[in-house]
Amino acid sequence: EPDCILNYYDRYDRRRFKKNMVVAIETFLTTSSTLVNTAPDKWTLTGNKGGYCVQHEHTIIVTSGKPIILTAMNGIK
Incomplete structure (x- = not known):
């Protein structure tokens, strides 16, 4: 498993999310x-x-359909 996935397009990176x-x-x-x-x-x-700096995170399970957003289950929006 990769520990880091870039947040921009890299034409040489062919990795894909898997179920x-x-x-x-x-x-x-x-x-x-x-x-x-x-x-x-x-x-x-x-x-x-x-200036100000903040971090936000969501933890997601990749499925064959709609993803499951685990952090949405904690009630924090």
């Missing part, structure tokens, strides 16, 4: 930065140009 894979989709949003750095505490995120 029963569990995937964490992690997004980082910033107000003014273009890069995100992780602090030594491995928890705090800082942006290269300051």
Whole structure:
């Protein structure tokens, strides 16, 4: 299993999601930065140009039909 899947198109990457894979989709949003750095505490995120920085994640099970979004089951929207 790959530990990282790029979030942009790479014509040489032919990997595809397969049924029963569990995937964490992690997004980082910033107000003014273009890069995100992780602090030594491995928890705090800082942006290269300051501003606010947050992370959001969904954990998904790939199925042959509609995916199952596990994090949607926790009631947090």
